[in-house]
Amino acid sequence: MAVPHREFKGNSVSILGVGGSTLGDVGSNSEAQRIVHEAVDAGINFFDNAWEYHNGRSEERLGRALRGYREKVFLMSKVCTHGRSKSVGLSQLEDSLRRLQTDHLDLWQVHEVIYDNDPDLIFAPDGVIEALVQAKQQGKVRYVGFTGHKDPDIHLKMLSHNFPFDTVQMPLNPFDKSYRSFQDLVVPEALRQGIRPIGMKSMGGGGEPVQRGAATPAELLTYAMSVPGVLTTVSGIDSYDVFKQNLAIAEKFTPMSAAQMHELERRVAAIAGDGRLELFKSTKYYDAAVGRQQHGFPPPSELPA
């Protein structure tokens, strides 16, 4: 059994992706490497990362693990200017390429578009959008996109510029359907523009809904991978056990029907509709410190309760 793939602009991308932040949480370098190698051997080729994850450790780990495997994967990393200039972005790209031990990325996304003024900063003259364009021209990145977990309106503001993004990453899970829904508000507009959605936080970001017994990992991951139009689902895999669990779910994947999806949405609505399972959309505590700094905000530890 192999993990199913989807077509993306002439490429083939696995429906499950390995998340870069949690790869940095895995207990040891050797365990991380084992996860990467077994994932690729099982047919997973989408690898997520970001310049700022674990101060570079996530990219370094993935880079080491990809020696000899690079050409088998669809490699993504994210740029973390958080509003700073094009040159900051281009210099981060060089860092990412070096750490990932490659000469190009398949996908380069603007990380964490989460503040109301982020779209303005990103599209400002000398903003990071110009870095995306230049990196593409130089052949250092093949495709570009952006990510964020905060507010569908901010994603829509990004999309309103009609920039030719290739992908847009967002939380996709059944809880999202009853609270500030990316799936309802952003996915249709992205698809209308020919931009492929990438899902994340399929289990609520930290697996809390699973711990509470709201739904099983299989239900939640299968749901996320079934969202019509979704390219892949980036999954937080912080141990070999979680990897084996999610791999088995992806290998057995058959899409949920619309009715099955609605049923799961209805079942979780009573605990999801006030947003308590998606605190990344409401509180500041899930926002990266680097991004807060660039906006002049103190780290979460210094905030009022």
Added chain:
Amino acid sequence: MQGESSGEGTAPILKRKFGRHADTISALGLGGHHLGDAATVDEAVRIVHEAVDGGITFFDNAWEYNDHRSEEFLGAGLRGGWRDRVFLMTKVCTHGRDASVGMAQLEESLRRLQTDHLDLWQIHAITYDNDPELAYRKNGILEAFDKAKQQGKVRYVGFTGHKDPRLHARMIELGYPFDSIQFPINAFDAQFRSFQSRVLPMAVQRGIAVLGMKPMQGDGAPFHKADVKLSPEQALRFAMSVPGVTTTITGMESLDVLRQNLAFAQKFTPMTPDEMNATIAAVAPYAGDGRYETYKTSVAYDNVVTRQVHGFPIAGAHP
């Protein structure tokens, strides 16, 4: 500014036209929640009388405030002819339940407020993503609005909420002819999930009166921080100056606070656009991440009945 005139007689507080209607209301409104926090009913009565004599005509309340003490206190203050000098609003708290629940709450509100009609009846706290659908559903609260208007028990209707501009926009877009709409208006809102950017223009375009609330963030928290360069007076003046706003509702739980606010409102002049931009810039370092607008983000600000009706656990049970 169009449609504005100073008050009659000794009451110099600016009045503004109530949306598309001929009524005018004072640019400062007295919040009902805090009135229920007054030390005694006598103090509440004195607050109401001094407020009216000082030029405040707009009185806010809600069926559920302080287990109904807020309406009772206000009713005591309006007895004896004072009712006719005010524009009286209270809110209905079905939170998605049937029209009949709303009609029963209306009778209770009228009885506590000691009147036979409200000038304005608003849906309280549109909070959750499915609240617009629940309001518009068959046998929902909007049917109670129609009925109460037909019966002459309420003159105008509207809705309120502090959570999410998208929900307010949805309420308007679904088409009911609301007369008013209430939401947070302050310099922080201007740069975080902004009601004044997203909802206010829709309301003004339709002749819906805009009722501002939380001019001081609801709890005044920023003013206790040395790093926030904004005075309470500046905050109130900003809120009252936002183009399109009809009144600004603020809490006054004591005669002292009332007198401060009256003095301020009586000498109010609107900020210039430059002053407004400077105020927005002054709070920018504390506003863009929403830390002083947690009513938009945290479940801790959802009221208990709202949560119960939607099946969500109440205080202590949420993270």
